[in-house]
Amino acid sequence: MKTTILIHCPDKSGIISDVTNFIHESNGNIIYLDQHVDKEVGVFFMRLESDFDAPNFSIVNFRNGFGENLGTKYEMKWRIYSSGIKPKMALFVSKYNHCLYDLLSRFNSGELEVEIPFIISNHNDLQYVAEQFNIPFYHIPVTKTTKKEAENQQLKLLKDHKVDFVVLARYMQIVTKKIIDCYPNKIINIHHSFLPAFAGAKPYHAAFERGVKIIGATCHYVTEELDAGPIIEQDVTAVSHSHSIKDFIAKGRDLEKIVLSRGVKLHIRRKTMVYNNKTVIFS
Amino acid sequence: MKTTILIHCPDKSGIISDVTNFIHESNGNIIYLDQHVDKEVGVFFMRLESDFDAPNFSIVNFRNGFGENLGTKYEMKWRIYSSGIKPKMALFVSKYNHCLYDLLSRFNSGELEVEIPFIISNHNDLQYVAEQFNIPFYHIPVTKTTKKEAENQQLKLLKDHKVDFVVLARYMQIVTKKIIDCYPNKIINIHHSFLPAFAGAKPYHAAFERGVKIIGATCHYVTEELDAGPIIEQDVTAVSHSHSIKDFIAKGRDLEKIVLSRGVKLHIRRKTMVYNNKTVIFS
Amino acid sequence: MKTTILIHCPDKSGIISDVTNFIHESNGNIIYLDQHVDKEVGVFFMRLESDFDAPNFSIVNFRNGFGENLGTKYEMKWRIYSSGIKPKMALFVSKYNHCLYDLLSRFNSGELEVEIPFIISNHNDLQYVAEQFNIPFYHIPVTKTTKKEAENQQLKLLKDHKVDFVVLARYMQIVTKKIIDCYPNKIINIHHSFLPAFAGAKPYHAAFERGVKIIGATCHYVTEELDAGPIIEQDVTAVSHSHSIKDFIAKGRDLEKIVLSRGVKLHIRRKTMVYNNKTVIFS
Amino acid sequence: MKTTILIHCPDKSGIISDVTNFIHESNGNIIYLDQHVDKEVGVFFMRLESDFDAPNFSIVNFRNGFGENLGTKYEMKWRIYSSGIKPKMALFVSKYNHCLYDLLSRFNSGELEVEIPFIISNHNDLQYVAEQFNIPFYHIPVTKTTKKEAENQQLKLLKDHKVDFVVLARYMQIVTKKIIDCYPNKIINIHHSFLPAFAGAKPYHAAFERGVKIIGATCHYVTEELDAGPIIEQDVTAVSHSHSIKDFIAKGRDLEKIVLSRGVKLHIRRKTMVYNNKTVIFS
Incomplete structure (x- = not known):
């Protein structure tokens, strides 16, 4: 064994x-x-x-x-x-499909040794992808008034399916403290900038505004403080004045999906440890 | 012609x-x-x-x-x-020699088509390097009380030698508004982080503290707002939990000197234009 | 217009x-x-x-x-x-699905401005992917005895559908001279090494054997000489002694799909010109 | 201890x-x-x-x-x-100064924990650099007729100074079997391509001719077979059709010096082991 x-x-x-x-x-x-x-x-x-x-x-x-x-x-x-016990991974998505497609096609190829009990989304735009890959899809809308209820629905699904960890594959909502507390260092997010630069919303717009020559993506564990959790993996790509914000976003998509999948694989293989809001990543 | x-x-x-x-x-x-x-x-x-x-x-x-x-x-x-007229480049340094050595050895190899009328430093630690390469060296200490006088000495040297642009090769002092105003988009600095992350002092310490997996260096034109001027060139290198702050600094030195020299060469070849606090870098 | x-x-x-x-x-x-x-x-x-x-x-x-x-x-x-006329792109695949999944999910997201009339494969392993994305799939086996016939079938499909260019998304067969002559600089291949190193079969095994510290992928136009056509795009990733051949292959998959899609996008946007077996890639 | x-x-x-x-x-x-x-x-x-x-x-x-x-x-x-015993490193150079300058300025900054008893060159072009840094310089010309004698002179110097390892910092001569046999896995070379691509002479010309989009440099131990020894370190940089051979060479210089110094530091810190013509590089 x-x-x-x-x-x-x-x-x-x-x-x-x-x-x-x-x-x-x-x-x-x-x-x-x-x-x-x-x-x-x-x-x-x-x-x-x-x-x-x-x-x-x-x-x-x-x-x-x-x-x-x-x-x-x-x-x-x-x-x-x-070994031999596959962890259960839940996916949270919103409207962008690139990270979801990337993870599911890796899953289908046997590259990710997990089970995927379900996908949760606050929109139903990506239901067709879940159907393409035969994964149960739950549409749980999140609005100001339904936030509490949505949280409870999410938690119930996570617990009912004995989910081990959660991947936010461009889930555009803030995960609540209650859920984070149930899954400490077990919720993986992809942020579309080289953190700590451009935390928060619209990082590609901010990067364009600042005139940087490099853009990045950061895979990290989710903590209560937004975009400030332990960093698992980062990567970057060169940009120039000739790239528009639309170009930044297109180039960023390729970074996001690769960096997220690397982070997810490290987590699955138990190669990450968290201490003092930092990670040790074993080779 | x-x-x-x-x-x-x-x-x-x-x-x-x-x-x-x-x-x-x-x-x-x-x-x-x-x-x-x-x-x-x-x-x-x-x-x-x-x-x-x-x-x-x-x-x-x-x-x-x-x-x-x-x-x-x-x-x-x-x-x-x-073409055929070499611009005059003044160097400002403090105590670190890696950027200075790099620029001067390139200069000696004919890689930089400039004249270097002099090196200014607020310390005399690097006088020996200036002597190795036969470049006049001016030691102009900068303290709270001598700041004004130092600025005047610096400006006089710049004007007497008809300097075209200034390179801060790890000059650890803030250049004053008066000098910046005389050389708009003509003072090139190297900052030891991938800006806008970790602006200000001790960026490697801040990067270590945050647990980033990538560190960087940024070459930019100096404006009044510290580390916020138009970015000319950036590059990064991977780090891991196994690297100490000392390792960050050592790896960073290689980035700094390469990124600074790239920025300086772009400026010399007139491949940079500044607009709205951003650069257009021609190919 | x-x-x-x-x-x-x-x-x-x-x-x-x-x-x-x-x-x-x-x-x-x-x-x-x-x-x-x-x-x-x-x-x-x-x-x-x-x-x-x-x-x-x-x-x-x-x-x-x-x-x-x-x-x-x-x-x-x-x-x-x-503009406004979408070129027709045919896909040739064998058994590996990562490049196919990557191209089809980009296509589905509107990232590739093409039509995809069909997918051809010498195996039927990937028929399910074609079905997931509703693209016609033709299984044309290639053996020593059926080679000629397969070529004719392929050519007929290409012509009947007025295909503009062909992408070999890890198609493990050599495309025949007859087809290459019909589509000069219009057949795009992804080779899993940084050419010209490790041309031919099993490049990851050869790279492992040689003990390189970097592996790569190369997107190029297909010419009669194997793996020697004009290079459109290349990228690399670091490896170490701790990586097995299996690790090389897994890391390589990410390179292959990104590099291939970059090459395909450059071709679609008409940013490539070929001359003297080299490419000019416009910005 | x-x-x-x-x-x-x-x-x-x-x-x-x-x-x-x-x-x-x-x-x-x-x-x-x-x-x-x-x-x-x-x-x-x-x-x-x-x-x-x-x-x-x-x-x-x-x-x-x-x-x-x-x-x-x-x-x-x-x-x-x-620890506490500094190894003795001899430098062999020809006419290019960038690697020599880089190593000596690192040495001067205390970055390399070695002693440098002398520099050997087959030309005297770089004597001035040796003098700048106060390192003994031996001009040992190598011609067809003097090859044997040169080898003996080199070996005598290496032995008299109890040299531990040798760095070929763009030494453009082939080191003889007799010397290699005395220093197995103790002679470090920098080759100006991403080996095994473009082994031998004029790699930048060959890379230009082939139209690659990436050039590289390789630091390796010297074995009898030219450019085929165990690889210690490699790195690459992007190039395009717009770069001339001269541009390749200039970009390559920066790669060469950084890659060579990384390899030398790994050797000094005893982080390299050689087995089956490959290296294990400890972290």
Whole structure:
């Protein structure tokens, strides 16, 4: 059985040796180890992939042993995933289809190891895409008066389907605190600028106005403060005076979909850890 | 004789045809033409390189004719440069040597077609570099009390040497309004972030704090508002959680020197035009 | 009426002035002009977009006048397109769906101003994608014995539907000389390496073997010599020792679809000219 | 005392645990660990940085213990470096100064933790640069008849100064097998193309001829086969039809110096390992 272990704890001598020993003594073979120390705050991070081939291997016993022997000793926050269980990803969209198409065609090609129980949208413009790919589509309009009710409907769907994480694939609404609190560091957004430049609405217009020579896109976890959550992935592309705002938007679409899918893949593969509103991205 | 013509004026039908005709009738051969219309503000921009081989060609007559025939008709702002005259570039530095070394080694290799009458610094740390390259070096300290006097010394040097434009090669002082007013769109700065993100002091620290995955550098013309002038050139490089602030600074140095030198070369070749606090960069 | 004019001819003094004059006298307004001289071979290239608003404007008369007045005088190869006519693009695919999905979702979003009369494939793996997007799909198997017949079937479809250009969206067969001769510089291929490195089969395996730190994709016009046609667009992405061949292929897919769609858009907008097995790409 | 350990050996279960244990028991603190398994050939690679603070710590004893306990058990190739010893780097140049200037200005700024005992050139064009930076300069001409003698002179200098590695900073001669054999994976070259494209002479001319839209530079270890050694670092930049060969060369210069300096820094920091003519580059 393949497992992925994610750890963070106060930095201390002996952690790597103790953890790798424990895996070795549990008859595990370490396939991959990546580790990082944030020296400013004295925090240790590690990600391990291991293989446990013994026929009598029990992930439950291993988890218990890990917690008792190491978790407590080093005051670790730790998670142990066994492979083979696909996380459930919900998609929130509005009217733009490029990110949705990109994610669904990757999903269809087997590139994303997830289940997609449903797509939620505040408009029904993209229902046809959901139908093309045979994914249930829920149209939940969001207006000032229906906001509360929409939130409840969204939450119910997320819980009923045991959704593990949410991807805002150009969802043009602000996700509410209540939902964010239920999915901390589990809501992934794509913002169409190289944050922190041009946070907020209409970043391509602002970039055009400022006369920048580079535009970007940022994939980040959603926190209460708008466009200020931990950054997972960014990329940029060159622009010039000859590009109109329409050109910025067209070029940006290609950035957005690529950057979002990279971020989503990192999340699915458990290669991200969040600390102090920043991410550690394992290789 | 080779000439470079730069034009901007209200957009109107017939300009290209009239200008190219005028050059053709003056026995000029157009080697290169690049043109741009800012549709938002209705302004036309053009850059032409032409060859005038006729033995009796007079640049003075051509300029006069151009102004009378076209400048007035189209309400143009225009400039006509004849090649062979090297602009005079003054360098302002503080303590970091990477941009200075880069510019001077390019200068020494004949890559920059300028004269460098002098280097000014508020410290004498880099005097040795000036000496390595045999460029006069003026140490003009800038303190709260000497600011006025320093400004006057700087201005006198600039005027005595008939300096055409100034490059702030990591000059860590704010250039005063008086000097900016004397050299509008003729003072080139390198800022160590992808503006408008992280304007102001310590951008690498701010970028580290925010947890960005990309850092950048921006070459721009200096205006009164700090780090808000027209952007000439930008570039970026990827960073990760594993990079410390020191790593950001080291990686940034390579960006800064390359981006600054690109901006300086564009300016020297008269490939930049400024309008509405933005640049048109001709190819 | 909007028109796009493409010209190439031996370089000579006066062309720009003559052409812009002719447009001006035909009551046209030049919106955009880009020009290039290949000095090595003495060839002049120009692309113009113009607006002709006069109610009595006749594109036929304009074409005739252009040919008589300028085409002959300067020995031009020239084409004049009027906007509003969508070119017909045929798609050839095999088994990989990423480029096909990318092109069709752009098409569906109105990003590509073409008609797509049909998709041809030597396998029927991707028929379901064609059905998702309601595009006719022809399964034309290609084996050693059926090659000739397949070619004829393909050609018949291309001609019956008056196809203007063909996009090989990861079509894993070699297109025959007969077809190439019918569509010179009108068959666009995506090759999964930064050509000329790793031409031929299995470029990601070859790149992995060589231990490169960068992989790429190349969009080019198809000529008889395999992977040696005029390059329209290239892009690259960084890789490391930690990436397997499978990782190369996954990263490559993102490059391939973006680079192919950029190339296709340049072709659709008539921004490409071919000369001496190289392209001029207008801005 | 800080140490860097580099290991490669046949992949086997238990290595990480054994090595980290050994360091822990030697009262060392692991600051950094990066590991890689080449699954195709079944080889394990690891790089560790550790701190040994105990006053009685002996690097000699540690090395002996490491070899006896782990080296033999796992059939390791291993090296243990203690920090604080600067490697000796010799520079070979010809006539181009950009890479030399770049390396020396970095050296002067303390960016490269090496000693530079001397510069060798087959021309004396760059003697002035050596003098600017006060580095001994040896002019060793290389002609058909003097090749053997030149090689001996070069080798004598390298040995007399106990040079650790050699950087060919645009040295336009082929380094002989005899010298390569003395410095295996210790001679660093910069080639002015994205290898394997355009190996050999005049890569910019070849790139121009082929009409590529991207040019590159490659830093690699020198092996007997020309331009075919293990690649350390590569980077690229966009070009267009509007760039002449001269433009390619100018743009290339910036790539070459940056890519070479990155490769040299990776080597100095012992972040490179070579296996099967490929490199593992630790983060």
